[in-house]
Amino acid sequence: MHSKVIIIGSGPAGLTAALYAARANLEPLVVRGLQPGGLIATTSEVENYPGFVEGIGGFELADNMEKQAARFGAQFKDTLITAIDARVRPFILQTDSGEQLSADTIIVSTGASPRKLGVPGEDELANRGVSYCATCDGFFFRGKKVVVVGGGNSALDEGLFLTRYVDELIIVHRRDSLRADPILQERAFTNPKVRFVWDSAVESIGGEGRVQHVQLRNLKSGAMSELAVDGVFPYIGHVPNTSLFQGLLTLDEAGYIVTDGRQRTNIEGIFAAGDVVDHVYRQAITAAGEGCRAAMEATWYLAEQEHAMKKTQEASSLVH
Ligand code: NAP
Numbered sequence: 001m002h003s004k005v006i007i008i009g010s011g012p013a014g015l016t017a018a019l020y021a022a023r024a025n026l027e028p029l030v031v032r033g034l035q036p037g038g039l040i041a042t043t044s045e046v047e048n049y050p051g052f053v054e055g056i057g058g059f060e061l062a063d064n065m066e067k068q069a070a071r072f073g074a075q076f077k078d079t080l081i082t083a084i085d086a087r088v089r090p091f092i093l094q095t096d097s098g099e100q101l102s103a104d105t106i107i108v109s110t111g112a113s114p115r116k117l118g119v120p121g122e123d124e125l126a127n128r129g130v131s132y133c134a135t136c137d138g139f140f141f142r143g144k145k146v147v148v149v150g151g152g153n154s155a156l157d158e159g160l161f162l163t164r165y166v167d168e169l170i171i172v173h174r175r176d177s178l179r180a181d182p183i184l185q186e187r188a189f190t191n192p193k194v195r196f197v198w199d200s201a202v203e204s205i206g207g208e209g210r211v212q213h214v215q216l217r218n219l220k221s222g223a224m225s226e227l228a229v230d231g232v233f234p235y236i237g238h239v240p241n242t243s244l245f246q247g248l249l250t251l252d253e254a255g256y257i258v259t260d261g262r263q264r265t266n267i268e269g270i271f272a273a274g275d276v277v278d279h280v281y282r283q284a285i286t287a288a289g290e291g292c293r294a295a296m297e298a299t300w301y302l303a304e305q306e307h308a309m310k311k312t313q314e315a316s317s318l319v320h
Helices: 012-023 058-071 134-141 153-162 182-189 284-319
Strands: 002-008 029-031 075-077 081-085 091-095 100-108 112-114 145-149 168-172 194-197 200-206 213-218 224-228 231-234 238-240 270-272
Touching: 002 012, 002 284, 012 029, 012 058, 012 100, 012 284, 029 100, 100 284, 134 153, 134 231, 145 153, 153 168, 153 182, 153 231, 168 200, 200 231, 270 284
Parallel strands: 002 029, 002 100, 029 075, 100 270, 145 168, 145 231, 168 194
Antiparallel strands: 081 091, 091 100, 112 238, 200 213, 213 224
C-alpha cells in the first residue's frame, strides 16, 4: 500500500497535518498508534483551544479533528509502525501486523507519554489504583481518597477534575510552590476537597491487590510517613515517544526529535511535529500549528520532487 504522506500518530499535530495534507489532495494515511487522538483525548476539559468559548472535552476535540480530516479524504489505520527503512525511496514502513506500507514522505507526530514515578508498586498496581488518566478512570474513585503527584498544569487540571468524584484529593509536590498557571492554583487552593503535601516525594505504593497506601518522604527533613489512599495519579511530565526513531532521526539529549525550525528532520522527506519535538510549549494549539507546518512542508517537498522528475524526463526525451 503506497501513500504520498504517511502520518504516524493521531494527536492534534497528526490530525492537523492530515487535514492540511488531505486538503492538498495528497490523500494522507494516518497511522493512529496506541493512543488514538493522542494525549488530548484523555484530557477532561480543554479551555484554552481557541474557538470554543465554553471549552470542549479533550476526546470530542480530537474526534472533531479526525472527522474534519476524514471529510477531505484522510485515511486512518489502527496499527503500529515497528520499523522504517529510510535508505530507500519511497520509504518502507513495517507494521505490527506484518503489513508493509510505503510513503514518499513521513510526518512523525508520535507525541509523548506520561513519565512514571519509577517507585516500587507503581507497575504492580497499575490499573489497580495507579492511573495516568483522570478522565478515563476518575469515575472509579467515587467517594475515595486519592493522591496526585506533581505541581504542573496537568496535576492541577486533572486533580480538579478528580474532585468531581473523590472525597479527598491530596496533591504531593516535591517543592513548596507550584508550576501550574495561577488560575488553576487559585481553583485548587479554594477547593475544599484539595489539600497539599509540600516538599515531598512518593517513595513507594503499596496494597494487597489494589492501592491502599503510599510511603512519603519529606525531602527537607527526610522524615518518612504513610498515607492511606485508594488511588495514585502521577502527573510529573512526559517522555517523548521516539524509541522507533533511535539511530534514524537526530534526537536531543532528552530524546526529542530535532527539527530545523521548519519541521524538517535530518532525513529529507521526513518531518516531525507536536509533543515529539516540542518540550517547551506542549499545548494542543502549538502541536496543531506544527502539524500544519509539517503538512505544508511535505506538500512543497513533494511538488519539488515532482518538478525535478519532470525536468529529468524532459531532458531524457530531448536526448532520445
Ligand atoms: P510539567 O509542566 O513539566 O510539570 C511536571 C510537574 O511534575 C512539575 O511540577 C515537576 O516539579 C514535577 N515533577 C517532575 N519530575 C518529577 C519527579 N520525578 N518526581 C516528582 N515530581 C516531578 O508537566 P505537565 O503538568 O504534564 O504539563 C506539560 C505541558 O502541558 C505544560 O506545558 C503545561 O502547561 C501543558 N498543560 C496545560 C494545561 C492547561 O493549559 N490547562 C493542562 C495540562 C497541561 P517541579 O515543578 O519541581 O519541576
